[in-house]
Amino acid sequence: MRKKLLSACIxxxxxxxFAAAALAQVKPETLVKQRQAAMTLQGKYxxxxxxxxxxxxxxxxxxxxxxxxxLDDLSQMPWDGFTDATKGVKTATLPAVxxxxxxxxxxxDQLRTAVVALNAAAKGGNEGAVKAAIGxxxxxxxxxxxxxxxx
Amino acid sequence: MRKKLLSACIxxxxxxxFAAAALAQVKPETLVKQRQAAMTLQGKYxxxxxxxxxxxxxxxxxxxxxxxxxLDDLSQMPWDGFTDATKGVKTATLPAVxxxxxxxxxxxDQLRTAVVALNAAAKGGNEGAVKAAIGxxxxxxxxxxxxxxxx
Numbered sequence: 001m002r003k004k005l006l007s008a009c010i011x012x013x014x015x016x017x018f019a020a021a022a023l024a025q026v027k028p029e030t031l032v033k034q035r036q037a038a039m040t041l042q043g044k045y046x047x048x049x050x051x052x053x054x055x056x057x058x059x060x061x062x063x064x065x066x067x068x069x070x071l072d073d074l075s076q077m078p079w080d081g082f083t084d085a086t087k088g089v090k091t092a093t094l095p096a097v098x099x100x101x102x103x104x105x106x107x108x109d110q111l112r113t114a115v116v117a118l119n120a121a122a123k124g125g126n127e128g129a130v131k132a133a134i135g136x137x138x139x140x141x142x143x144x145x146x147x148x149x150x151x
Numbered sequence: 152m153r154k155k156l157l158s159a160c161i162x163x164x165x166x167x168x169f170a171a172a173a174l175a176q177v178k179p180e181t182l183v184k185q186r187q188a189a190m191t192l193q194g195k196y197x198x199x200x201x202x203x204x205x206x207x208x209x210x211x212x213x214x215x216x217x218x219x220x221x222l223d224d225l226s227q228m229p230w231d232g233f234t235d236a237t238k239g240v241k242t243a244t245l246p247a248v249x250x251x252x253x254x255x256x257x258x259x260d261q262l263r264t265a266v267v268a269l270n271a272a273a274k275g276g277n278e279g280a281v282k283a284a285i286g287x288x289x290x291x292x293x294x295x296x297x298x299x300x301x302x
Contacts, residue, residue, distance in 0.1 A: 034195045037188035041228060044185045073224045077192060 028086040035081025036091070038074055045070045046137065049118075053134045061122070064130055068115070068122045071137070075115045079108050092150040100147075107144040114140040179237040186232030187242070189225055196221045197288065200269075204285045212273070215281055219266070219273045222288070226266045230259050243301040251298075258295040265291040 045067040051057040052064070082097050082104070097104050114137040121133040196218040202208040203215070233248050233255070248255050265288040272284040 034191055037191040037195075040185055040188040041192065044188075044228075070224050070228070073221050077195075077221070 028083070028089050031081040031083055031086050032089045032091055035078040035086075038077035038081070042071060042074045042078075042141075045074065046141070049134045050138060053131050053138075059127060061125065061127075061130075064134075065122045068119045071115050072119055075111050094148050094150060097148050104144075104148060107140070107147065111137070111140040111144065179234070179240050182232040182234055182237050183240045183242055186229040189228035189232070193222060193225045193229075193292075196225065197292070200285045201289060204282050204289075210278060212276065212278075212281075215285075216273045219270045222266050223270055226262050245299050245301060248299050255295075255299060258291070258298065262288070262291040262295065 048057060048063060049067055052059045082093070084098060086093075087095075087098060114133070118130070118133040118137050121129045124130075199208060199214060200218055203210045233244070235249060237244075238246075238249060265284070269281070269284040269288050272280045275281075
């Protein structure tokens, strides 16, 4: 019974948290789907924060804290999906991802740093500091997209 | 400058963490894309745990802890995407999602409970307890898919 139910739950996706050897067994299309899913969800949970920064939607500290926490996890998820094996899959990713790995890693680290700071600011509870931190996350998103993603 | 970079980062996705009024402004197709993204990533991070339970890949406590933590967030993310407005979008979702909302909510809660227990087991560090908890998460996935998702 457990086996049957588990089987219903097993997805082709055996990606995350794996050594390169294990990742190599995941289809490139699956890796792309997974990394795009992480981007989609970063958008879902960062979008409202941008709305608050711009004053388009009311500032809500509870949503900021919740979404910042989600982003803390989500901002770790896309990167192992950019393997060499995915080079041939048609996406908006620019070849610079593979041509300039150190620069790409730096861009990831910039986002992580900004998201960690956003979480700290959210805990601090100062709206001005939170909004500055939201701005810094936005800059990290934009900087990476500018260099590694088609316009 | 901040504005320019932020704009590069703003996605159409203004979903998560919103009241129904705000959610109503998000396109149904976007809500579907976001909830499917959450399912995709649950698959990415739960798949390896199933592999460990089945003995297909070596047990790795660090990966269990990391993935269980991710699942703690991810298992909260799909549900606000199942709005009435998305009924018309072609997906594998069964009409039971909207016809039996209490039962659907119960299925979500079962997953949440199982994922919280998995995190507790991962912290406890007993491999047998962790594997039992992985099995329970799998049952929760399977039970929900059986009732609310096309075969």
